[in-house]
Amino acid sequence: MSERTGWDRRLSVTADGKGLVGHAGAVLLHKISDRVGLSEALGGLWPGGQSATWRDRAHVLVSLAAAIVCGARSVLEAERLQAHHTALFGVMPSDSTTRRALAGLDEAMLARIAKARARVRRRVWGLLHLRPGGFPWLSVAGKRLRGWIVIDLDATIITSASDKSGAAVTFKKTYGFHPLACWCANTQESLAMLLRAGNAGSNTVADHVRVLSEALAQIPNSCQAKILVRVDGAGATHDLLTHLQGLNTARRTVRYLVGWTITAADEQAIARLPATAWTDSLNQDGQVCPGYHVAELTGLNRRTGWPDGMRLLVRRVRPSARHRKNLTALEIRTGWKYSIIATNIGRMWGIAGSHHPQWLDALARAHAVVEDRVRADKAMGLRNLPSQDWTVNQGWMLAANLGHDLDCWIRLLTLHDQDGLERAEPDTMRYRLYHLPARLATHARRRRLRIERTWPWAQAFVLAWQRLLQLPALT
Secondary structure, eight states: OOOOOOTTTTOOOOSOOOSEESSTTHHHHHHHHHHTTHHHHHHTTSOOOOSTTSOOHHHHHHHHHHHHHTTOOSHHHHHHHHHHTHHHHSSOOOHHHHHHHHHTOOHHHHHHHHHHHHHHHHHHHHHHHHSTTOSOOOEETTEEOTTEEEEEEEEOOEEOSSOOTTOEEOTTSOEEEOOEEEEETTTOOEEEEEOOBTTOOTTOHHHHHHHHHHHHHHSTTGGGOEEEEEEOGGGOOHHHHHHHHHTOOSSOEEEEEEEEOOOHHHHHHHHTOOGGGOEEEEOTTSOEEEEEEEEEOGGGOOOSSSOTTOEEEEEEEOOOTTTGGGOOHHHHHHTOEEEEEEEOOSOOTTOTTTTOHHHHHHHHHGGGGHHHHHHHHIIIIISSOOOSSHHHHHHHHHHHHHHHHHHHHHHHHHSTTSTTTTTOOHHHHIIIIITOOEEEEEETTEEEEEEOTTSTTHHHHHHHHHHHHHSOOOO
């Protein structure tokens, strides 16, 4: 096989180009922020300043969020990208201005920003209901959860290579932070996130309640919604389940699916299950999954002190090689690996067969998508916190969450019918849209951003821009 040679003949590389724009996808992020009202909502939270050092804080936050989505990993990298985009967006904030803005985000301001985000989210969700196909209701095991908002809670580890405020040894024996977050499974949005020290507990009830309360405040009309909350085993505490049960009102329905730590009493109940109690589990497409079984454990395992109406469902699978060294005596004797979920779901309104253990097991296992949200957040600014200061890192986390939402809104509102883009990962969006180079041309007092026509996703970029222009104006 011959090698291709000569491709670089008479090729020179220089740095003297004019009117060229890298990471042109930033225009989509800034535009979606303007069109849905995020820029305006944030702009009303700070007083207008006359000093040159008091720049529009809303502009600082939105610009930083867009830079993080485009790949900036520090305030300095964000400044370099923003300086490159001056021809598009005008004078951009310096890194020192951005740091001062982040350092000024105290708890009172964070609460005001959360309220502004909730108002904007209400508008965005209204637009989602108007798009072709309507709001993105979830489908699990062949059943559509129409009318149900699904919230996933999970904690993750952000490692730190240096000594930063709040960094500590984590339960995984790493060093860094241990934030707790809520995401909306329907839209993939980041609803709430709490920055915590690295040694924060995995099942701290107060933290779970706080993050869940902040997430519910982000959901439009949450006081009269149907909400499903999914948590892993860290949520199986008396106080959290009692709190979840107490969220039910005459107008609001709250159901939960929570992981469960198996005790000796649980194993005794499992041992008493007859062979006929086990049924085949379901895949996410609704098809039977032979070799994996589910059973109702509620009647055999009656505990006191837990909320009324709580059900326990047990699942068994053949243990993998990595599980064999941690099997209990019962699991060794039976040859099965067991796991339990707790739920208050008797039936879910509007979903036939929602009381069956097989379907509830599939619904609980769908919580695994929360790992995708964690991965997306880390790819979008939260793999590392860039400052030694706790408040600045907390502000950076907020900007990363704003960027996460901007990315979700672009995909949901403008790319919902573009194959491979509606649920695209951050790296996919960067490769296909956000990192596109373009040429900024000026003629007759008009500016035109020109995308190379041979790029496979050039028309998707243009379509996203056109649909942003067509969004209803703010009232």
